[in-house]
Amino acid sequence: MNFITIDFETAKYSRESACSAGLVKFVNGKAADSFYSLIRPPSLYIRPDFTDIHGLTVDDVRDAPNFAEVWNNGIRPFIGGLPLAAHNANFDMGVLRAALEWYDLPVPPLKYFCTLRLARSAWPELESHALTALSRHFGIVYDAHNALEDARTCGVIACKAAEKYGSLRKLLRAAGTGMGRL
Secondary structure: EEEEEEEEEEEEOOOEEEEEEEEEEEEEOEEEEEEEEEEEEEEEEEHHHHHHHHHHOOOHHHHOOOOHHHHHHHHHHHOOOOEEOOOOOOHHHHHHHHHHOOOOOOOOOOEEEEEHHHHHHHOOOOOOOOOHHHHHOOOOOOOOOOHHHHHHHHHHHHHHHHHHHHOOOHHHHOOOOOOOOO
């Protein structure tokens, strides 16, 4: 159970508009290290309705590094060779790919899995598999839509689901999925 959870918050609907990133390294099923950074999006604008969700404003990100700087100096070294996990991975992997392409950075052959998909398989009886609903169900206290907190909670959910099946590999098989590739 060694993996990196990742979560992005965006400034607007454009996927390359990441304005914060949170990553948590899980080693043997336990949170071992974390990385968080604000990111100055390509266009210095954050939709007011997005600020209502994640709380970030233009003033928060004005002096932040751009994605290329955060990727090269933080995210990429932090990931190393571990697989990624995200809750609704299509969104976060889409943000990652779009930001890499926007800054003309090579897209590495990273593997990833989706904890939303795993949660649906592990607990089909639950009415909702949103991260907020799962955190309430399992008594996990966290600050929703903070990228680092979302990443940490995503990892805790992945570990709980894997415990139910005995291993991540068995859980992925039971969910009818495998590792995706960025």
